[in-house]
Amino acid sequence: MTEWLGKLDEVRALMPEGFGWILEVFVVIFLALLTKLVLNRFFDRLASRFEHTNNRWDDTLLEAARRPATMMVWAVGLFWALEIVQQETDSALFEIVDPGRRVAVIGLLAWFLVRLVRGAERVLVDPERSEKPMDHTTAKAIGKLLRASTMITAVLVVLQTLGFSISGVLAFGGIGGIAVGFAAKDLLANFFGALVVYLDRPFAVGDWIRSPDKNIEGTVEDVGWRVTRIRTFDQRPLYVPNATFTSISVENPSRMLNRRIYETIGIRYADADKMRDIVRDVTAMIQAHPDLETEKRTLIVHFNSYGPSSLDFFVYTFTKTTKWVEFHRIKEDVLLTIYDIIREHGADIAFPTTTVHFGDPLQLDRRGASDDSPPDTAAAAES
Numbered sequence: 001m002t003e004w005l006g007k008l009d010e011v012r013a014l015m016p017e018g019f020g021w022i023l024e025v026f027v028v029i030f031l032a033l034l035t036k037l038v039l040n041r042f043f044d045r046l047a048s049r050f051e052h053t054n055n056r057w058d059d060t061l062l063e064a065a066r067r068p069a070t071m072m073v074w075a076v077g078l079f080w081a082l083e084i085v086q087q088e089t090d091s092a093l094f095e096i097v098d099p100g101r102r103v104a105v106i107g108l109l110a111w112f113l114v115r116l117v118r119g120a121e122r123v124l125v126d127p128e129r130s131e132k133p134m135d136h137t138t139a140k141a142i143g144k145l146l147r148a149s150t151m152i153t154a155v156l157v158v159l160q161t162l163g164f165s166i167s168g169v170l171a172f173g174g175i176g177g178i179a180v181g182f183a184a185k186d187l188l189a190n191f192f193g194a195l196v197v198y199l200d201r202p203f204a205v206g207d208w209i210r211s212p213d214k215n216i217e218g219t220v221e222d223v224g225w226r227v228t229r230i231r232t233f234d235q236r237p238l239y240v241p242n243a244t245f246t247s248i249s250v251e252n253p254s255r256m257l258n259r260r261i262y263e264t265i266g267i268r269y270a271d272a273d274k275m276r277d278i279v280r281d282v283t284a285m286i287q288a289h290p291d292l293e294t295e296k297r298t299l300i301v302h303f304n305s306y307g308p309s310s311l312d313f314f315v316y317t318f319t320k321t322t323k324w325v326e327f328h329r330i331k332e333d334v335l336l337t338i339y340d341i342i343r344e345h346g347a348d349i350a351f352p353t354t355t356v357h358f359g360d361p362l363q364l365d366r367r368g369a370s371d372d373s374p375p376d377t378a379a380a381a382e383s
Helices: 002-014 020-050 058-089 092-125 136-161 166-183 185-200 242-246 269-288 324-344 361-372 375-382
Strands: 208-211 216-223 227-231 237-241 259-267 300-306 311-319
Touching: 020 058, 058 092, 092 136, 136 185, 185 216, 185 227, 185 237, 185 242, 216 237, 227 242, 237 242, 259 269, 259 324, 269 300, 269 311, 269 324, 311 324
Parallel strands: none
Antiparallel strands: 208 216, 216 227, 227 237, 259 311, 300 311
């Protein structure tokens, strides 16, 4: 190292007087570039080694530190070069070098922490990296709070570094916060509504929700600080203010345990003597169906009522699946099998009919002739 510095002094001595600092600036920039290349090689080696480990956090830490560390090298080199220029020129413009260096270091550290929180959020919700993955809504809420805390802390430290009084800033922020609270009460209501959603967790990202109080139904795509984005079934985005969820009822069908089949079926009155056998066979079919939950859920198959055109019995049972498409496949199979059972017993499904009874037409004509016709017409009719 001593020999290298000695050669640098020799080269500097060969340059015109007053321009040696240019060589120093060049050397500093060169060293920064060389350090960056070495650092990139170091990170590449670590990345290749971490790929063969089962630790889920080493890759996240490495990815979060790579770009801030590279920028840190450039920042150190740049401010070192600016110090050299400042010593040679004595310009007042370069007085910002020292506070600028501190601000840059604080900003890069904050950037690293923000990237680390974002990476940890991805790890916590990834089922391949975590044995018990956290739901997306909770992970995003914690991530947003941590990132906001990091940025606020970084701003306060920067202000303190630049010579501002933090106590004065906090006092001004308290007074300003009251004014902002009155001016943006709806915004604050939505913010606290988001906190309620994050804490109570009535739904999460990916859930299908609907409200009996409002025309809201669809799949939750994102829970923000102000609005929740819901994708309706016709693929239109619906943006609901978070404050709405504090005053309405929300149904979450995604968390149902089973889906229900509840159907009323009518047979003809002429097949009344076959009703008991049909009900018995339908019950046995449902109990033996592999896709229906009959042990933990209620099963009812009974004759129910005398309809205007049919004898009605109803089927009340639950499927094991909650998937919408699979549920309809099972329901179709159950209903078609019930139809086969009805036909096997020689019965048939009833349909609406109307029966009209007429009297004897001859008596109607005779009665009309005796009451309204002249005597000769009535006699002719009797003859």
